[in-house]
Amino acid sequence: MRPRYSRILLRFWKNCLLREMTFRGHFILRVFGEVGWVFLLLVFIEVIFSKTSHVRGWSEPQYLFLMGTHMLVTSLFETLFFENCWRISDLVRKGDLDFVLVKPANTQFLLTFERIDFASLANLPVGIALCTYAAIQGGFTITFGHSVLFVLLIGTGVCMLYAMLFMFALTSVWLIRQTGLDALWFYAMSLSRYPAEIYRGFAGGTLWFVCVFVVPVLMVANLPANVMVRTFTTPFIINFIVAAAVLLILSNIALRWALRSYRSASS
Amino acid sequence: MAEIHVRDLHKNYRVHVKPAGLGASVKSLFHRTYKEVQAVDGISFEIEPGEMVGFLGPNGAGKTTTLKMLSGLIYPSSGSVSVMGFVPWQRKNEYRRQFALLMGQKNQLWWDLPANESFRLHKEIYHIEDDLFKRVHGELTELLEVENLLDQPVRELSLGERMKMELIAALLHSPRVLFLDEPTIGLDVVAQTNIRHCLQQYNQERQVTILLTSHYMRDIEALCDRVLVIDHGRLVHDGLLRDITERFATHKLLQLRFQNGRMPERPEEFGEVTDLTPPRLTLRVPREQVPQCVSHLLDCYDVDDIAIEDPSIENVISALFRQTAEQASDDVVVAETMNG
Ligand SMILES: Nc1ncnc2c1ncn2[C@@H]1O[C@H](COP(=O)(O)OP(=O)(O)OP(=O)(O)O)[C@@H](O)[C@H]1O
Ligand SMILES: [Mg+2]
Numbered sequence: 001m002r003p004r005y006s007r008i009l010l011r012f013w014k015n016c017l018l019r020e021m022t023f024r025g026h027f028i029l030r031v032f033g034e035v036g037w038v039f040l041l042l043v044f045i046e047v048i049f050s051k052t053s054h055v056r057g058w059s060e061p062q063y064l065f066l067m068g069t070h071m072l073v074t075s076l077f078e079t080l081f082f083e084n085c086w087r088i089s090d091l092v093r094k095g096d097l098d099f100v101l102v103k104p105a106n107t108q109f110l111l112t113f114e115r116i117d118f119a120s121l122a123n124l125p126v127g128i129a130l131c132t133y134a135a136i137q138g139g140f141t142i143t144f145g146h147s148v149l150f151v152l153l154i155g156t157g158v159c160m161l162y163a164m165l166f167m168f169a170l171t172s173v174w175l176i177r178q179t180g181l182d183a184l185w186f187y188a189m190s191l192s193r194y195p196a197e198i199y200r201g202f203a204g205g206t207l208w209f210v211c212v213f214v215v216p217v218l219m220v221a222n223l224p225a226n227v228m229v230r231t232f233t234t235p236f237i238i239n240f241i242v243a244a245a246v247l248l249i250l251s252n253i254a255l256r257w258a259l260r261s262y263r264s265a266s267s
Numbered sequence: 268m269a270e271i272h273v274r275d276l277h278k279n280y281r282v283h284v285k286p287a288g289l290g291a292s293v294k295s296l297f298h299r300t301y302k303e304v305q306a307v308d309g310i311s312f313e314i315e316p317g318e319m320v321g322f323l324g325p326n327g328a329g330k331t332t333t334l335k336m337l338s339g340l341i342y343p344s345s346g347s348v349s350v351m352g353f354v355p356w357q358r359k360n361e362y363r364r365q366f367a368l369l370m371g372q373k374n375q376l377w378w379d380l381p382a383n384e385s386f387r388l389h390k391e392i393y394h395i396e397d398d399l400f401k402r403v404h405g406e407l408t409e410l411l412e413v414e415n416l417l418d419q420p421v422r423e424l425s426l427g428e429r430m431k432m433e434l435i436a437a438l439l440h441s442p443r444v445l446f447l448d449e450p451t452i453g454l455d456v457v458a459q460t461n462i463r464h465c466l467q468q469y470n471q472e473r474q475v476t477i478l479l480t481s482h483y484m485r486d487i488e489a490l491c492d493r494v495l496v497i498d499h500g501r502l503v504h505d506g507l508l509r510d511i512t513e514r515f516a517t518h519k520l521l522q523l524r525f526q527n528g529r530m531p532e533r534p535e536e537f538g539e540v541t542d543l544t545p546p547r548l549t550l551r552v553p554r555e556q557v558p559q560c561v562s563h564l565l566d567c568y569d570v571d572d573i574a575i576e577d578p579s580i581e582n583v584i585s586a587l588f589r590q591t592a593e594q595a596s597d598d599v600v601v602a603e604t605m606n607g
Contacts, residue, residue, distance in 0.1 A: 003360065007391045015388060019379045022420070098340050099375040103392050104363035110392075263280065264340045266331060 003105040009113055016116045030119035038071060038126055041193075056197040058230075061138025063195070065229045068134060069154070070193050070221035071127030076158045078120035084112055085165040086181055089172035095265030108255050112166070131228075140229045150224045153237070156244045157220030161188060163247035164217065166254075173258040188217050196222045215247070216240050268352075269313040270444060270476045271337065276346035278307040278332050278500075306332040308500030309346070317474040319466075321481070321491035321508070325588040329500040330480045331370075334446045337478070338368045350444060364393060367442040371449035374433055376421045382432040383417045386439060393440035400439070407435045410465050427458035434462060438469065447479040451486055463489050484581045496584070498591045512577045515587045519557050520576045521550040526569035537564065546571070 020027050045067065049060045058066065088111060091097040100110050135142060165185060172178035191199075191211065196218045199208040211218040216239070223240055226232045284300045286292065307329040314320050322330050335341045337348060339355030339362070348355055353362035376385040390400045408414045411431040421429060434450065447466075451459045463486060470477055470490075481487055487494060487508065494511070496504035504511060521538065525546045534540050537560050538552035552560050557575065564570060577583075 003394055004391060008388070011388045011391045015377055015380055015384050018384060019377070022379060094373075096373060096375070098335070098338075098368070098370070098373065101340050101358065102338055102363055102366075102368050104360040104394075105392050107358075260342060262341065264335050 005109060008105065012114050013116050017118065020118050027119055031122040034120060034122050035126060038123060041067065056195050058195050059138065061134045062229045064134035065131055065138070066195065066221060066225040068127045068130030069225040071123050071130065072154055073157050073220050074189055075120055075123035075127060076154070077161045079117050081112065081162040081165065082185065083115040083117045085169040087115065088169040089178040089181065092172045092262070093176055093265060097262065098264055108252055138229060142228055146228055149227050153224040153227060153240070156241050157224065160217065160244040160247055161220060163244070163251040164188070164215065166251045170254050170258040173262050192218050192220050192222065216243050270316040270351060271314040271478070272349040274311050274347045276307055276310045276333065276336065276348060277344045278336060279344045280304045280306055305500050310497065310502050312495055312502065312505055314476055314478065316476055318493065319470050319477040319479065319491050321479055321487035321494040322497065323487060323494050323584065324497040328497045330497060331448055334368070334448050334478070334480065338366065338446055364440065365442055366444040366446065367437040368446045369433060369437040369448065369450050371430070371452035374429060376432055376436060378422050379420055381418045382421055385436060389436055389439050395440055403439055403441060407438055410468065411435065411461060427454045430454060430458070431462065434465065441473065443475055445475055445477045447477065449481055450479065451481060451483055459483065459486070466490060488580065498588060503591065508580065511580060512583050516577055516583045517554060518551045518578065519554055520578060521552050521557070521560065522574040522576065523548045523564065523570055524572040526571045529568060531568065
């Protein structure tokens with residue numbers, strides 16, 4: 001008898017929705033916070049482009065499209081995975097991971113999908129609107145094939161971010177107190193918001209090289225945006241997808257490894 | 268074939284020795300000293316299907332650690348375990364579907380939601396069929412008298428009510444083996460009896476195997492014929508609860524009532540005086556001296572009434588724990604002098 005994962009998933013989401021509904025005020029405040037932050041960023045971009053027409057070869061509409069793409073990626077990641085990764089350190093410290101481990105279902109699945117953060121979903125329509133606006137303003141020609149690739153790459157990017165943060169969260173099995181996840185996510189998000197080209201100058205390009213080719217975190221928004229509104233090369237896309245797949249596999253290996261060292265806080 | 272089979276189980280924890288004081292703490296950032304804690308130190312036992320076994324021991328004896336290994340949460344340092352033919356720490360789904368772990372100090376229900384929502388989630392995770400779920404859910408909520416609390420958020424329940432919900436969550440999938448770690452901790456007498464009763468009934472109806480720890484002797488007395496007593500990670504007794512008195516009680520209580528108000532002038536010659544309210548006298552007498560003592564008293568005095576009693580199990584066990592604790596601290600002293 002295999003566990004029915006789709007039904008478990010539905011139940012998780014339903015429970016999260018029920019919980020959100022009991023704390024309506026909190027939910028509404030968070031949505032305003034999320035969306036408000038986006039408008040601040042837009043103002044910032046307006047200021048930059050009032051001084052110059054291009055940033056490292058990106059025109060304003062292209063840049064806005066990148067922004068929109070970035071919002072899609074981060075909003076999906078935060079909705080689906082951030083809270084789940086965040087929770088892991090708490091589960092370990094209090095020993096509540098015990099209850100996940102005794103359940104007859106894949107442990108990584110239970111850890112990955114138990115929570116869904118509906119408030120973060122608010123930025124998804126904003127991102128779509130921004131992309132649409134930028135595409136119209138820039139007069140980009142967008143084919144159906146490109147759009148499919150765009151969606152696929154966004155999915156790949158979200159998976160990549162997930163694998164990275166999940167592995168990072170697992171270090172709490174050894175460190176017990178692990179509150180660095182916030183900071184890591186902040187860096188990943190801030191770095192990937194801008195065109196990757198602007199990092200070429202730093203530290204002889206090492207950081208740029210690692211973040212573009214090895215763990216292509218810089219590319220999670222850049223690559224899909226490039227596919228739609230600039231140029232791209234196929235090997236680069238393959239590199240990106242392979243990197244995400246490798247990270248996902250590594251995250252599973254890391255989990256098995258971490259569980260061997262899990263001590264289960266005493267009760 | 269035994270349902271639970273444990274052979275020479277060990278679990279060592281390597282713990283960082285934290286020195287006191289800030290200076291020493293800074294030093295320990297660079298040079299850490301560790302010590303090995305032998306939480307479980309070579310335990311072996313077998314439990315037959317349908318048995319209800321109590322697991323006794325003082326704080327830190329290694330009970331929880333053993334249960335965690337049996338439920339596959341942590342890996343042992345050495346030794347072997349088989350539960351229903353499975354090796355727990357392989358965490359096979361077939362195994363996990365057939366046992367339940369209940370920990371009195373932790374809760375697994377969704378804090379902000381009614382317990383019923385958590386139960387429905389369990390239904391999916393354990394793949395419980397609709398009919399079975401409805402029946403078991405109905406039976407358990409009725410047995411524990413919580414039907415009217417099912418739709419109240421768990422955070423609004425009292426400790427005892429929440430514990431009952433936790434118990435339901437643990438039993439919903441009809442486990443064959445139950446590990447209960449202090450299921451009645453912090454509950455009032457009524458709730459304790461309630462939970463005890465539920466476990467008893469459950470065990471009788473379904474022949475589930477239960478291994479239970481508790482610091483309340485009442486739980487153990489009511490539920491378990493057989494007990495495992497563990498101390499400092501070692502098994503010190505495996506057998507019937509009442510045999511504990513046989514084996515470990517060193518003294519008996521002698522209760523006497525004298526006629527004519529004539530009483531022994533120096534009662535302490537016969538044993539330790541625990542109560543003296545003329546014409547009554549209670550003495551604590553080493554077991555082997557009881558016959559001699561009684562005959563002497565009966566010869567020399569006019570005894571109206573006499574009763575020879577075993578001390579209560581609770582007293583025997585606490586004396587037993589104290590005794591092993593003293594032994595252990597003696598060992599430490601010996602080890603220290605040897606080092607120095
Ligand atoms: N995660 C851990 N890390 C380090 N040491 C631990 C850990 N868990 C337990 N210990 C140690 O192992 C020993 C046994 O602990 P355990 O929790 O099994 O005791 P117990 O018999 O359940 O006690 P209690 O009756 O207090 O619940 C204790 O000395 C404890 O300090
Ligand atoms: Mg314990």
